[in-house]
Amino acid sequence: MLRKLLILGVFAGTSASIPMLYQSNPQMLDGLLKSAAGFKPDVEAPTDVNLATVPSKPATSQPLGRKVVVVADARGHFTSTFKLNGRQVDGMIDTGATLVALNTSTARRIGISLNASDFRHQVNTANGTIKAALVTIDRLQIGKISVESVQAVVLDDRALRTNLIGMNFLQRLEKYQVENGALLLVQ
Known part of the structure; x- marks a missing residue:
């Protein structure tokens, strides 16, 4: 039971931090999601000042x-x-x-x-x-x-x-x- 609560707590904490992570650096999170999905762009995207x-x-x-x-x-x-x-x-x-x-x-x-x-x-x-x-x-x-x-x-x-x-x-x-x-x- 304690193990399940610990896993649930880690999952909840991670889930709560994703919006803050996205707000502070959306390019990094987009890159992580694309790399996890196997996305490979044909052309390198320009880097803009955010x-x-x-x-x-x-x-x-x-x-x-x-x-x-x-x-x-x-x-x-x-x-x-x-x-x-x-x-x-x-x-x-x-x-x-x-x-x-x-x-x-x-x-x-x-x-x-x-x-x-x-x-x-x-x-x-x-x-x-x-x-x-x-x-x-x-x-x-x-x-x-x-x-x-x-x-x-x-x-x-x-x-x-x-x-x-x-x-x-x-x-x-x-x-x-x-x-x-x-x-x-x-x-």
């Missing part, structure tokens, strides 16, 4: 040719490391930002020098209206994706703690889409 299997923890951007996948962090934000004018900068991709927005410290670090008189434009932010300087970034890169001559606004460090990569960068890509907690960028 955004449903991205890790649950934030990861660095993964270059995929001229594609980059950015995984959302614990707060749901798409943060990554970028290169601005060849210098490495941390930033957050923000579809709510019209332009790329940098703080003054980052602007100095990437070779943009500004005077107080350059801060003559008013921009509306989530924290209200603030003075900003309008600049051009020679090259903005993430992975192998590179866009040249990108307009940006520079705000005081107290007004902007995180550099924002706005829509004027995203709109110059071939495609960007969010799926299952990851942002796919394609150039």
Whole structure:
């Protein structure tokens, strides 16, 4: 009797884990089922990026040719490391930002020098209206994706703690889409 209960328990546990296994990696389970049935494809199937299997923890951007996948962090934000004018900068991709927005410290670090008189434009932010300087970034890169001559606004460090990569960068890509907690960028 104990033996039957043990076998039943193993069977029930295995049966309960199949849906989770399929959800986490459907290609692996399909491959196992096809190999068990003796299925042999005539042509090797292409391997696609499955955004449903991205890790649950934030990861660095993964270059995929001229594609980059950015995984959302614990707060749901798409943060990554970028290169601005060849210098490495941390930033957050923000579809709510019209332009790329940098703080003054980052602007100095990437070779943009500004005077107080350059801060003559008013921009509306989530924290209200603030003075900003309008600049051009020679090259903005993430992975192998590179866009040249990108307009940006520079705000005081107290007004902007995180550099924002706005829509004027995203709109110059071939495609960007969010799926299952990851942002796919394609150039």
